[in-house]
Amino acid sequence: MTAAPVFVPTPARMAPTRSGMGAALRQDSALKHCTGEARFADDMPEPAGLLHAALVLSPMAHGVLAPLDLSPARAMPGVVAVLGPGDVPGRNDISPSGKAAEKLFAEGLVEHWGQPLALVVARTRDAALAAAAALRPAIDPLPPVLDVGQALAAESLLMPPMVMTRGDWQAALAAAPVALEGEFRCGGQEHFYLEGQIAIAIPGEDGEMLLHSSTQHPTEVQHIASRVLGCDYNRVSVSCRRMGGGFGGKESNASWIGAATALAARATGLPVKLRLARRADMAATGKRHPFLFRWRAGCDAAGRLLALDATLAADGGHSLDLSGGVLMRAVTHALNACDVPAVRVTGLACKTNTVSNTAFRGFGGPQGVLLMEDVLHAASRATGRSVEALREHNFAGGPNGAVTPYGQVLEGDLIRRVWAETRTLAGWDARRADIDAFNASHPTLRRGLGSFVLAFGISFGVVAMNQAGALVNVYTDGSIRLNHGGTEMGQGLFIKVAQVVAEVFGVEVERIRITATSTDEVPNTSPTAASTGSDLNGWAAHAAARAIRARMAAAAAVLWGVPEEEIAFADGRATAGNHAMTFGELAQHCWNQRISLSATGFYKTPDLSWDPVAMKGHPFFYFSYGASVAEVLVDRLTGEHRVLRADMVQDCGRSLNPAIDLGQIEGAFVQGMGWLTCEELWWDAAGRLRTLGPSTYKIPGSRDVPPVFNVKLLENAPARAETIFRSKAVGEPPLMLATAVWNALRDATGAARLDLPATPERVLNALQARPGEG
């Protein structure tokens, strides 16, 4: 039996006292989730005549595909339609970037196991699945490339190399007193959103198509569906009230699911639902990119890094998808919070015969920031100084350079502050001594302590994507309807944006009706991704609400004969001196005066620039900082391990909602820990993914959470950039704080190399590779 978990009380978790900025309000649907009333796409009442679709997936990783004989499926009971590449009225093209040939259904060539070949539509889901299984694709096999190292050796790339340089790195490497080098790998990661991919398409008149899609990017679902159907964007409407988790997996992947569903509805003229079973979801949708790292570096005798030449080879899978963006973020984050004067970092997107890898929380950042950790460990072994001493010695800013190789300035004071506060929170020095004593006394177990410090750039790497829109309507009873381009996947975006609007109008957040994201209401949106949801949509909603408030203030000023700037909106009322009326009364007054109570708002992030060829510019609006310490316990006999404690400080600026931010930090840390420890994707020699469900792909469970888990939001640190109410993004950065667990495992094992995920097997190998152990 296990001792009860111990938690340090968290100051952020206080009872909500007010509705506006900084209030620790709950996720808007929290109670509905708990009662089962919150409707996900598959819970919606089914429209009359609904058909069900099932994908036909490739049984082979690589080969020449003969035109698929669809007749066996057409002959099966209940089957209404079987659709292949020849049945696409528009283009058989689902490329999110529009820069690559990426097909909805394979034609001529199969490039990964689990690749969609066709779609069966039937009266029941079981009939569709049975008919899909009845098809026998004829594929002439070709040898598959399954490993990034193999692809690298063959120079099989999806796009030209991405090279970021600064200074004379070759000369600096040659001149450095201490030469270092290393190679390591990290694995991919399945998103494992609890709700699998799903879309429901309902055909309307004049070629209209309504799609209920579990998507982070309704606009892209609209675009790709329109491209496949061969129709104008204005015929396709996409709506999403909530997702059962996204994590990047419902960015580009939701788009082709939606497009396939729309195709089936167009072909049959009836509503169609496509819900992927877990195995099909894990076979056919992309994952986090595995990476192979090779690097050389030079430092002085004290461990100050002088030069670095690193290659980051990402396994992009069989097609480009979003690999360009992932690689850009990995390369720009390769130095993380450290400064190295002379650098070359080369990013390669390798092509393999696996599912096309895609966005996943951190988007290349989590892989990129691993590099310096490996360099610091090597420097520690070479110099005899601790990793932490070297980390501090090489922090950007202070006595070292503060400018990144691509030209942006890091805030050295915040880097040092999050680390100092974390070190104190963790009680580093005393615990280091305790751990050393334990390790000297136990015959089979070892403890280890590790640290990590993060500087993570916030903004989409593609400048144009840094825009957002919102639509706010005030009704004459003073109730407010809010819509914006951001989507809710559980991260609490809807409540945060509602808080922004509540703050502007000075009303309780309950007055605001949160509504489903819809391409009909706010068009041409960006995905909810890159941690930018509340930054972008918060400002857009703010602009819309401010526009209406200004009109309402003007009306009140005329009514009361006072200057507009004296009108205050607070506590559900508008006031000026002795004048007061409720917000609803003022709304009614505005209607009487024929004043519009509806407005759109728009926001674009200022001061962004990026030259993708020179790899220079100002791609990030600001940086988010964080630091962490983790302690692990390792079994030298079996490699089993456990995180005993984690301490972290995350910079959220002036938090919009500390309860939501705390939840993001804790959840991201555990998800990152899963990526780095227990979550392993395993392909067999034929290129079939064999970890296709939670019985074989192990995400963390409750017992894996550190029993002591201290999370602090950095205090008194409003964002220096002009962010919404001086808050900072929080979705992705804390995932990387789990890197401290890797470092703790390296400390416990003493291994020079520990590839990821650090499963018990890899940890045991690392222990046994150590001289004098095992």
Added chain:
Amino acid sequence: MSGCIEFVLNGAPRRLPPETRPGQTLLDWLRGPEAGLTGTKEGCAEGDCGACTIVAEEPDGRRTPLNACLALLGQMHGRSLRTVEGLRGADGAPHPVQRAMAEADATQCGFCTPGIVMSAWAHARPTEEDGGGAHEALAGNLCRCTGYRPILEAFSRIPEDVAPAPSPSAPSPAAPPAPAPVALPGGGRFTAGGQDFHLPENLASLLTLRAALPEAWLLAGGTDLGLRVSEHRERPPAILCLSAVPELQRLEADATGLRIGAGVTYGRLLRLVGQDAGFAPLATLLRRLGSRQIRGMGTLGGNLGTASPIGDALPPLLALGARITVASARAGERVLAADAFFTGYRRTLLAPDEVITRIDLPRPPPGAVFACEKLSKRHDQDISTLSAAFLLRIEGGTIAGARLAFGGMAATPAHAPLAEAALTGAPLADASFATAAQALARDFTPLSDWRGSAEYRAAGAAGLLRRLYWRVARPDLAMEVHAP
């Protein structure tokens, strides 16, 4: 004669129309048009994520959480079930468990939440298996958003729910614990949609049916066969369900050991061995077998019938020298040694018309060292990479006897004869175990798969044997990373 499936759902008796297909999953039926209860979610359809967790309310007031994705509709005949929609009070107010979860910020996307609410509701009372903390209650529920910390906080705030039924009195240390009571659903036969679901009411009927229907699915808990329905969408024409046969539900303990009916769930078995100090290592292992949801359905008899080489509970049967009783209408009963039961990969001595009825598990002798081990990528609810059970007799500093059984090292659960020989007669010293660990390499040629490479299985098995020494030599020290 075909009857109707009847059960109590959210407090109201339901009699399903005779055309209801009995071999569909409970989850499909709940979410389908007839019930329309979409609060219960499908996350994986393989009994692992727990989004489909519902609770069976037992006659004694206990609550058994179940994976609705693995439970077949016919299996639910005679039971009382509750879903997340059935927790609200008569006034429509959310249940305190639902409020506690919301107030602790224990939901983000909310898709796993109904299942976690049901696990929490079950945990507020003694469950079928008794004992265990919040981690045991949550082992069968995955959350990808929160990192669990607020869920554990919500669990700590949920007040204990007083059971109306008296709990069994605490056993005296000397006497073996009383077996747990069990309620039987009553028999029946449900025929619809091309499926014939038999629920025989006694062993004689079962054996007669088995002789007549050798191709029928023999359904014990259904945690393995349910997967074929839920995930692989199979529709077997005939199912022979064991859960209403009283002879298979007997569970007895005495000074010689345990007599475990083949239909006894792991949950009930755990309740018994959890109170029995002689079997403490087995109880610890059983707490890692599946999850509470899986243990509420799965049976030792089912695992023996499936004969998976990685069945967690099988190595202890070999180490302790269990005897397996099988029966048929043709030949009556015969008793087989566990050591000889497995004949190959998923093959056993069981004849097509035979049914496993009972497992006799001898008590570890006084003074012997008994240990159960399991290596997996995740501590909770993971299928073993390898597992092991060890029984050592030690006399005056010498190992007088060693029974070492492993799962995941060969096509069947198996002894390690060379390592056993190396230990037998050797002094109780680290070096003896190191020698035995070397002999293991000649005992087994394990396979590589997604759970671990052959090399890791070999190295891990050796490590477990080395750990056995330290367990004996240093009983004062915790030897596992997950030890409390």
